[in-house]
Amino acid sequence: MLNAPGKARMVTPQMAAFFALLFSYPLWSNSVGLYDYLGLEIAIFILYALGFNLLLGYAGLPSFGHGAFLGIGAYAYGLSQIHIAQSLPLGLLAAVIASAAAGGFVALFLAHRRGIYFALLTIAFGQVFWFTAMKWHSVTGGEDGLLNVLRPRTALMSLDLSSNVTLYYLVAAIVAVSTLLLWRFVHSPFGAAIQAVRMNETRARFVGYRVWFLKWCVFTLSAAIAGFAGGLFCLTQESAYPDVMSLHASGLVVMMTLIGGGFVSFWGPVVGVIVYFLARDLLGAHTDAWLLWYGLLFMGVMLFEPEGIAGAWGRLVRHFSSGAPTAAETHREPAA
């Protein structure tokens, strides 16, 4: 599962397919009835979910309060634009620093926890941040949030970011670079150590890993990535609001990641995010109750295919290519 260390190729078919989709989206989106802005949302949430899956899929730590870090990143971006200067690098830096600081602080309370105690504490911290965002009117703007966080007029190389297509290519490039870095990260020895913690924490400790420190690091990193995505989100939306920090929103990213198959594949979250947003737009156009169907889909996945779409796909591929096991298959371990 989740590819063994040292065997990683720099480019896999899945990665090529993902990059092809990512960078060609504005070329075909309008002709199939989608729109540029949707691509921005999807790309940003892919980054968010990939970072989240470091925690859920790789470290086996279910966080139900991750929206808080997305929100903190968005607020940090917005506040820096309003109060300091309109600058893209400054905003994104503020987003990453603020969310990493918040994540690092929260992780102090969480890194020695497992199972449901971990889950509940992430909910509790998530709610604390959410309430703070809602009630601290003078800074966060309360329930309305920060409005009119205008996109910086000339960012890098004097791009005109008011155009959604231009902004899309910038965001896509950022997401692509981040994805490559994450791919390298999970295939590094550090990534392998984190997976060892998920599989057997006691054994990992006996082998000599500092489990607490590993869990602290992965939580903080995951929070920082969520904050980075939050900064991009605020850049795109031109606003930051507390909704994304609610338990409901934090739960949705868990569902996206699992429906896609975050337990078994690096690319699971990507699939899950695409399914979610397409369901929202395509089902949502026909029925107000589209979340009902999405919830049923999630229940179905949990009951019959806990490895998600990626798991089902992998089984299909193995079924048709029976015979010589692939490199990925040899290193496959039982589902966690």
Add this chain to the structure above:
Amino acid sequence: MDFLLPHILNGLALGLLFALIALGFTLIVGVMEVINLAHGSLFAFGAYVAMVIIAEGHGEGISALSWYYELPLWTRYLSALVIAPIVVALLGFGLEFCLRRTYGKKKEYGLLLTFGAALVIEESIRLVWGSAEQTLTVPSAISGAFIAGDMIYSIYRIYAALFAAAAIGLVWLFLEKTPYGAMVKAGAHDGEMVRALGINLSRLQLLIFGLGSALAALAGIILTPIWGLRPHVGVDVVIPAFLIVVLGGIGSFWGAVIGGLLVGMTVAMTGAFASDWSIMSMYLLLIVVLTLRARGLFGKKTALES
């Protein structure tokens, strides 16, 4: 001290209500080690079903039932108190049936499945009854207010607190004084041994899940006249329930009750001095308690930690 007394009483009453919310949750987590995140949605669903049964301003259109709408309000209220929990218990049976596939797997699967179920139930409620705020009408005997000293007391709040205390007492009697209670506690302690003694553990788990769901519905009927009835009231309920149970210690009956009282007291006290932050105080309470005592106040080691 005098000015604190009403806040203490208020906190006590609120605490009993919080304990009532946590009652069904603690039963299910204690016996089955399943975190039932659909608890809040079952609470909301119970209240909506009760609203239909009470039928004040709803559903008078069905002429075949016109004799029923003629009945006095308190008769309809009492029948709602009985029928709505039974309806929700049936839904709970269905949910437990789904959950069976997750037994023996990682404990997170049960939590995730019930999380999905919560979303499905909430959206179904929205589909049937709409998103608008609804009201649950209660008989005039338990509504209104009276004045004692220079304070105004709501009769309904006193009724609700007494009801919660009675429900807590009844569940305690069930667990301590009936053979079923003994089986439940034994099942929580060592399921395999219980099965070896010839007790049908699957049926026991089904019943417990149904009972926990019925208690959620009962809490919904009692609490929504105070807190209001909206489809997403479930989230406002399940998180405090989860929090109270972990605060008190998973698997500890009195832990849940004391946890509920503690949360009620904290929320009421914060509410008295900084009302904007009253809900947040309980999360801070949880973080403090769990930092000092890793398994809550009266918690024991369970499979849920791995």
